[in-house]
Amino acid sequence: MEIELLKNISPVGQAFIATIFTWLLTALGAGLVLFFKSINRKVLDAMLGFAAGVMIAASFWSLLAPAIEMSAATGNIPWVPPLIGFLCGGFFLKGADSFIPHLHLGQPLDKAEGLKTNWGRSVLLVTAITLHNIPEGLAVGVAFGAVAAHLPSATLAGAVALAFGIGIQNFPEGAAVSIPLRREGLSRWKSFWYGQLSGMVEPIAAVIGAGAVYAMSSLLPYALSFAAGAMIYVVVEELIPEAQSSGNSDFATMGTLIGFAMMMLLDVALG
Template sequence: MVNWFLSLDPVIQALIGTLFTWLLTALGASLVFFFKTINKKVLDGMLGFAAGVMIAASFWSLLAPAIEMTEESSSIPSFIPALVGFLAGGAFLGIVDKIMPHLHRGASTDNAEGIKTSWQRSILLVLAITLHNIPEGLAVGVAFGAVAANLPSATIAGAVALAIGIGIQNFPEGAAVSIPLRREGVSRRKSFFYGQASGVVEPIAGVLGALAVIVMKPILPYALAFAAGAMIYVVVEELIPESQYEKHSDIATIGTLIGFAVMMTLDVALG
C-alpha cells in the first residue's frame, strides 16, 4: 500500500491527501446524526485545538522547510522568500475575508462580514469555515508538490504528517459546523451536508497548490510560506476569537496547546 502511494504522481498524492482531510471533516459532521447539541466548552476546546494544529503546521511543515529550501538552492538571504510569502498569504486571506460573505459563530446576520448578501444564516456560517479550509488544502498540496521538486528538506513523510494533522483538526471542525446548525433548526441531513461541504474546497486548493509548485519550481519556498501566512491569518482572525467567544478561555487555551503538541509531534516524528 505504501509503495503504491509512493509511486503515484505528486498531484494525485495531493488529491488523496486532501480527500483524506475532507473525509475527516465529513466524519465530524456526521456526529449531527447522533447529537443535536454540543457543549459550548467542548466546542471552544475544538476550536482551540484546530488553532494549535494550524500554528504548529505553519512553522514545522511550511516556514521551516521554506527557509531550508532557500538555503540549499538560492543565493538570496534565506529569510526573504519566507517573509514575502508569509505576508502575501496573510494579505490574500485578508482580501478574501473582506470579499467573501460569511458569519462568525454567535454573531447575528446583521454582523455578517464580506460583501452584503441576503443568503441564509446557515450558508454564511458554512462559508466562514470554508474560508480557512482554503489555506489548509493549499498547504497540503504544496507540501506534496515540494516532494516532486526533489529538495532534501521536502519529504513524503512530512507531507503525509501535515495531511494527518490537518485531517485530525478537521474532525472536530466538521462537528463544529453541523451540530450548531442542527441546534438552530436545520434538518440533520442538511446540517451534515453543510458540515462536510465546508471541506470540499480542500481537495481543490490542494491540487492547485501541487500543480503550481511543480510547474513553477522557483516559487516553492514562497508558496510554502504563503500557505503559512494564510493559516496564521485564519488562526488570529477566526479561530482564537471564536474559541474565546463564550468566555471559556481556559478550555480554549488548553485545546490550543494540545493541538500544537499533536501537530508538532506528528511533524517531527514522521517528517
C-alpha cells in the same frame, strides 16, 4: 494512508488523495450532528483550540521551516522569500474576507462580512468555514509538490504527516459547523450536508497548489510560506476568538497546547 503506495503516484494525485482523507474526517465530524443536537460549549471551545494549535504548529514545522531551508539552499537571503510569501498569504485571505460574503460562528446575521448579499445565515456560515479551509488544502498541496521537487527538506512522510494532522483537526471543525446549524433549526441531514461541504474545497486547493509548485519549483519557498500566512490568519481571525468568546479560556488554551504538541510530534517523528 500507506506511504509506499503513494510513491508511484504523481504529486497532484498524492495531494488529491491526501485531501480526500482530510475531507472524509470533516464529514465524520459533521456526522456527529446525526446523533447530537448540541455540544457542550467547553468541549467545543477545546476542539476549536485544538484545531488552532495544529494549524499553528503546521505553519512553522511543515511550511515556514522548509521554506527557510529551501531559500538558503538556493543562495537567496534565507528570510526574504518566506517573509514575502507569509505576508502575502495573510493579506490574500484578508482580501478574500473583505470581498466574499460570510458569517462567523456565533455572530448575528447583521455582523456578516464581505459584500452585501441576500444569502441565508446557513449559507454564510458555511461560506466562512469553506473560505478558511482553502489554506489547509493549499498547504497539503504545496507540501506534496515540494517532495516532487526532490528538495532535502521536503519528504513524503512529512507531507503525509501534515495531511494527517490537518485531517485530525478537521474532525472538530466539521462538528463545529454542523451542530450549530442544527441548533439553529436546520434538519440533521441538511446540517450534516453543509458541515461536510465546507471540507470539499480542500482537494481543489490541494490540486492547484501541488500543480503550481510542481510546474514552477522556484515558487516553492513563496508557496509554502503563503499557505502558512493564510493559516495563521485563520487561527487569529477566527479560531482563537471563537474559542475564547464564551469564557472557557482554560479549555481553549489547553486544547491549543495539545493540538500544537500533537502536530509537532507528527512532523518531527515522521518528517
